[in-house]
Amino acid sequence: MITKELWIEYKKTGNLKLREKIILQYIPLVKYAVGKIIVKLPNNVEYDDLVEYGIIGLLDAIDKFDISKEIKFKTYALTRISGSVYDELRSQDWLSRSIRKVSKDIKKAYIELENKNGKIPTQEEVAKYLRINVKKINEVMAKVNLDNMFSLDDDLYDDSGGKTSLKELVQNNQESAQQKLEKKELKKILIEQIKELSEKERLVITLYYYEELTLREIGEVLEISESRVSQIHSKIVFKLRKKMMVNYSKYEGVVD
Secondary structure (H helix, E strand, O other): OOOHHHHHHHHHHOOHHHHHHHHHHHHHHHHHHHHHHHOOOOOOOOHHHHHHHHHHHHHHHHHHOOOOOOOOHHHHHHHHHHHHHHHHHHHOOOOOHHHHHHHHHHHHHHHHHHHHHOOOOOHHHHHHHHOOOHHHHHHHHHHOOHHHOOOOOOEOOOOOOOOOEHHHHHOOOOOOHHHHHHOHHHHHHHHHHHHOOOHHHHHHHHHHHHOOOOHHHHHHHHOOOHHHHHHHHHHHHHHHHHHHHHHHHHHOOOOO
């Protein structure tokens, strides 16, 4: 059994024997994750290949696991393992094209309904608009890993010749002094908008963009489902992007 003391020792020393012990302990978790994924895939997908991709995710999880956080390694690793498998499947285009199309339709529906009604649509409204059920939306999001279907990474401004993203304004500690100066006014506005969010919304932003937790991990922290976290995240980004677009015209030219 992998104890907290063993984790502490491994993180301090990087001992390869301890690393190997951790890997062997969690290989069954890789096989479990792969077993859940492969049943949704075509018959030509090889189980052993997926296990290899999953092991890559496990190794990544071991390297990046922060023992100071109140998250079980099993929960953290499962997310990384599944993500690694899905990343490889996407890179080899093994996921169904129809699934990709539906995912694009979902994103488009969110945008069209928000523009039409002036408010963030619910999952139920999107399902009705697309004439599919909510379960189908959740299945598609799970299969193509749409944690970032609506993201602060999206370009905020596409038509002015220059563009930035909300994430750059929130998380820009690696920018040059000149870049920080140029974006100062927009960042100030963004900070004010974030202050107006509810406590839960601010927590989601903090955990996702600062602590870099996945939506599933955030769900564990908040004790809500991953799909609910995804809804909250999408709603926040819609809200922030809309308000920032209104203010951008006042500062046109600020962003290079």
